Amino acid sequence: MEEISKFLSWDIIEKETDWVYSKLIDDVVITSRVRIARNIKGYPFPYNMTVNTGKKVEEILLKVFLNFPSEKIFIINISSLNEKQKKSLIEKHLISKEFSENGLCDKIVIIPDKKASIMINEEDHLRIQVILPGLNLKKCLKLINEIDDYIDIKIEYAFSPKFGYLTACPTNTGTALRSSALIHIPGIRFFKKDKTIFKNIEGIGIAVRGFYGEGSLPFGSIFQMSSTESTGKTEKEIVGELESVVKLIEEEEKKCIEEIKNDGNLKKKILKKIMKILKEERENGEFIDFYSLLFLSYVSGILNFEKHELKDFFFFILENTGKNKNYIFSEKKGKILKRKLWEKLNV
Amino acid sequence: MDKCFICKSRSYLSIKFKGKKAKKIEFNFCKKCWEEYNSFFNNNKRRKYDKCPVCGYTIDEFKEYRFLGCDFCYEYFFKEVSDYMRKIHTNTIYKGKYPKNFKKEEKIKKIYLLKGLINEITINGRNK
Numbered sequence: 001m002e003e004i005s006k007f008l009s010w011d012i013i014e015k016e017t018d019w020v021y022s023k024l025i026d027d028v029v030i031t032s033r034v035r036i037a038r039n040i041k042g043y044p045f046p047y048n049m050t051v052n053t054g055k056k057v058e059e060i061l062l063k064v065f066l067n068f069p070s071e072k073i074f075i076i077n078i079s080s081l082n083e084k085q086k087k088s089l090i091e092k093h094l095i096s097k098e099f100s101e102n103g104l105c106d107k108i109v110i111i112p113d114k115k116a117s118i119m120i121n122e123e124d125h126l127r128i129q130v131i132l133p134g135l136n137l138k139k140c141l142k143l144i145n146e147i148d149d150y151i152d153i154k155i156e157y158a159f160s161p162k163f164g165y166l167t168a169c170p171t172n173t174g175t176a177l178r179s180s181a182l183i184h185i186p187g188i189r190f191f192k193k194d195k196t197i198f199k200n201i202e203g204i205g206i207a208v209r210g211f212y213g214e215g216s217l218p219f220g221s222i223f224q225m226s227s228t229e230s231t232g233k234t235e236k237e238i239v240g241e242l243e244s245v246v247k248l249i250e251e252e253e254k255k256c257i258e259e260i261k262n263d264g265n266l267k268k269k270i271l272k273k274i275m276k277i278l279k280e281e282r283e284n285g286e287f288i289d290f291y292s293l294l295f296l297s298y299v300s301g302i303l304n305f306e307k308h309e310l311k312d313f314f315f316f317i318l319e320n321t322g323k324n325k326n327y328i329f330s331e332k333k334g335k336i337l338k339r340k341l342w343e344k345l346n347v
Numbered sequence: 348m349d350k351c352f353i354c355k356s357r358s359y360l361s362i363k364f365k366g367k368k369a370k371k372i373e374f375n376f377c378k379k380c381w382e383e384y385n386s387f388f389n390n391n392k393r394r395k396y397d398k399c400p401v402c403g404y405t406i407d408e409f410k411e412y413r414f415l416g417c418d419f420c421y422e423y424f425f426k427e428v429s430d431y432m433r434k435i436h437t438n439t440i441y442k443g444k445y446p447k448n449f450k451k452e453e454k455i456k457k458i459y460l461l462k463g464l465i466n467e468i469t470i471n472g473r474n475k
Binding site for chain 1: 413417
């Protein structure tokens with residue numbers, strides 16, 4: 001099979017996957033995501049397959065996608081990407097970190113008009129996900145069903161009426177569906193309400209995870225809320241339940257932001273924290289909250305930002321968090337952003 | 348006279364289920380559908396080896412890694428997989444969509460939904 005990614009420039013892929021963070025500044029819910037897992041009947045699951053079988057499964061699935069009715073389809077060979085390019089796809093949640101490190105699987109399919117990315121031979125033969133900006137879980141489900149229904153008529157899925165869609169790990173078996181929402185709740189965290197809220201929602205079967213999902217750390221005030229049950233409910237119920245909970249959190253966050261907007265002392269507190277982090281040369285534990293503090297200063301009117309400026313800060317902070325770097329603002333990009341911030345602080 | 352709940356064609360014999368909190372529920376099954384219903388949930392087949400004949404995955408590997416080797420492992424290690432599913436899922440009755448080409452779709456769906464209803468009323472914590 002010809003490697004199509006050889007003929008694609010990375011710039012095109014970056015541009016065509018830009019949709020993911022389009023609501024970064026505007027909404028409490030940054031992205032909504034629905035993911036399903038599917039396997040082909042009669043083939044071993046990826047962890048138990050030989051390289052040849054992996055190639056065979058890959059060939060079958062790529063043939064299905066090459067005829068998918070869509071204006072553009074990108075088939076990307078992950079092993080041909082450099083580390084920065086792989087990181088970009090991970091940050092956009094289009095591939096998982098495990099996928100980027102696994103030698104057996106290296107093809108992903110991106111369908112921009114369905115806002116979908118499909119990993120082949122990750123934990124299952126197919127991991128199909130749709131990511132939309134903002135709170136859009138039901139639309140994600142609609143789009144993913146369109147893709148699923150198309151593949152369904154081309155190959156025979158591993159399925160059992162007793163268990164549902166069969167997956168390598170029984171925690172996913174059943175609908176094999178996970179829905180999640182990436183939320184930014186700096187107001188709730190500012191008032192230290194997050195622990196109580198998370199405890200309550202975990203009690204009703206919604207997991208709160210870090211920025212990159214299961215096993216990852218939160219990024220400041222950005223968390224992933226995820227459904228946990230894959231069976232015993234319909235797909236619509238799983239998605240609907242998460243959406244209801246996310247809506248409640250959204251309302252609570254908006255109340256917290258209003259409170260900050262109307263309280264001069266709280267605004268001063270936020271400014272003080274921003275200046276403290278800016279003065280530190282070395283990355284410390286507070287740096288992870290830096291983006292959320294800048295965001296709070298923006299929404300409460302303390303500091304003036306253009307949306308693209310705030311986005312620049314987001315990606316800079318994401319890139320530099322957890323690196324234990326000294327002189328975090330001393331590199332070229334860091335210097336420019338620091339100078340911009342000081343100007344806004346009028347210092 | 349009401350017909351069998353599952354096939355809607357044959358006349359029924361009535362099966363009563365009594366719950367722990369004295370709740371009662373009655374379903375109409377014909378003899379054939381009742382036998383079919385029971386055979387879905389009483390899988391007493393004894394396997395010969397502890398290794399999946401299709402992919403070679405062993406039951407010990409499943410117990411250690413909690414992954415399976417292929418789709419047939421779900422049938423071959425049915426008891427262990429079912430027990431594990433009951434531990435990790437609140438409700439193990441499948442209620443989701445079916446593949447388009449799946450045969451006997453409507454009848455099997457009904458049997459499983461029925462099992463779910465009966466579980467909810469009669470069995471307290473069986474799926475935990």
